[in-house]
Amino acid sequence: MKLTAADIAKLAEGTLQGDAAAPITGAATFEHAGPGDLAFMADAAMAPKAADCKAGCLLVPRGTEELFKDHKGTLVFTKNPKYVFMMALRNIEDEIRPLPEPGIHAQASVSPSAHIGSDTHIGPFAVIEDGASIGAGAVIGAQCYVGRNAKIGVNTRLYPGVKIMDACEIGSNCILHAGAVIGADGYGYLSPRGTHEKIPQIGKVIVGDDVEIGANTAIDRAALELTLIGAGTKIDNLVHIAHNVHVGRNCLIIAQAGIAGSTMIGHNVIIAGQAGISDHVKIGDNSVVMAKTGIMSDLAPNQIVFGHVGRPRIQAMKIEALLGKLPEMHRAISKIKKQLGIA
Numbered sequence: 001m002k003l004t005a006a007d008i009a010k011l012a013e014g015t016l017q018g019d020a021a022a023p024i025t026g027a028a029t030f031e032h033a034g035p036g037d038l039a040f041m042a043d044a045a046m047a048p049k050a051a052d053c054k055a056g057c058l059l060v061p062r063g064t065e066e067l068f069k070d071h072k073g074t075l076v077f078t079k080n081p082k083y084v085f086m087m088a089l090r091n092i093e094d095e096i097r098p099l100p101e102p103g104i105h106a107q108a109s110v111s112p113s114a115h116i117g118s119d120t121h122i123g124p125f126a127v128i129e130d131g132a133s134i135g136a137g138a139v140i141g142a143q144c145y146v147g148r149n150a151k152i153g154v155n156t157r158l159y160p161g162v163k164i165m166d167a168c169e170i171g172s173n174c175i176l177h178a179g180a181v182i183g184a185d186g187y188g189y190l191s192p193r194g195t196h197e198k199i200p201q202i203g204k205v206i207v208g209d210d211v212e213i214g215a216n217t218a219i220d221r222a223a224l225e226l227t228l229i230g231a232g233t234k235i236d237n238l239v240h241i242a243h244n245v246h247v248g249r250n251c252l253i254i255a256q257a258g259i260a261g262s263t264m265i266g267h268n269v270i271i272a273g274q275a276g277i278s279d280h281v282k283i284g285d286n287s288v289v290m291a292k293t294g295i296m297s298d299l300a301p302n303q304i305v306f307g308h309v310g311r312p313r314i315q316a317m318k319i320e321a322l323l324g325k326l327p328e329m330h331r332a333i334s335k336i337k338k339q340l341g342i343a
Helices: 005-012 044-052 081-096 313-323 326-340
Strands: 015-017 037-040 057-061 075-078 181-184 204-207 218-220 226-229
Touching: 005 015, 005 057, 005 075, 005 081, 037 081, 044 057, 057 081, 075 081, 181 204, 204 218, 218 226
Parallel strands: 037 057, 057 075, 181 218, 204 226
Antiparallel strands: 015 075
């Protein structure tokens, strides 16, 4: 990154204090920034520590001007310092991790019936099957697999080793990290004769635009219709989403969460790490399922829920039935203690 403090102020739509020509060539944390680095201070409470920050340019919250009137370094006052810092990091990322050049590697296997858009990159040992469609500007990394009649949207990036199985669809501007598998068979069996017989899974997965899917995450194809991931949703590493699940728009699903089949997740839902969602339940819009929480029944919108302890089933059901009565029981016990003169 080769910018000046003035460039940073323009990016931030902020106010500059100090040396407008100060060169900014990198970015670092508040504590470890050097003279050529951009850093940020998100909270005005950190202002007393700013004198010790060696950053060439420090982003600080608008409204703290009086606190910094004697500051000797270069500052940019802006509405959201962390967001501006993130935008600067994008410039750095483009420099240190540029997209590969367009073209099809000689060791890639691309079906003659596949449609390959302009300015795409297909890396070594990638396989593009019959009828697949790759949108313009897409990046298909080394050893990726795009199955028959699968679709990859414009400017979507598949990191090495991603597998998009037959007929599944990925939207535009998506990012799928290494090892993600989209469209493996859903987990479905019947046991009419004492053995587990596989139910064919002939549906597909559709992933909306602007979705990010973490490394080694698995999203299963539907048994008959669709597994759906809504636009703008961000999914962490090591998440499992089972067949026929519908995930709404702009959700956040964190590492090692598991969502069982035919569950409906609303919009703007957060599912934290290692949470487990039972099958055929509905999670309302804007709800938060905290870490290691188990959900076994429908959850209304705008809820924040937490807690699950493994116990023998009958005991656990009795405890669950009693939990809702605890406030009433507490009031009754307090009343009795007061009548008995017990502190």
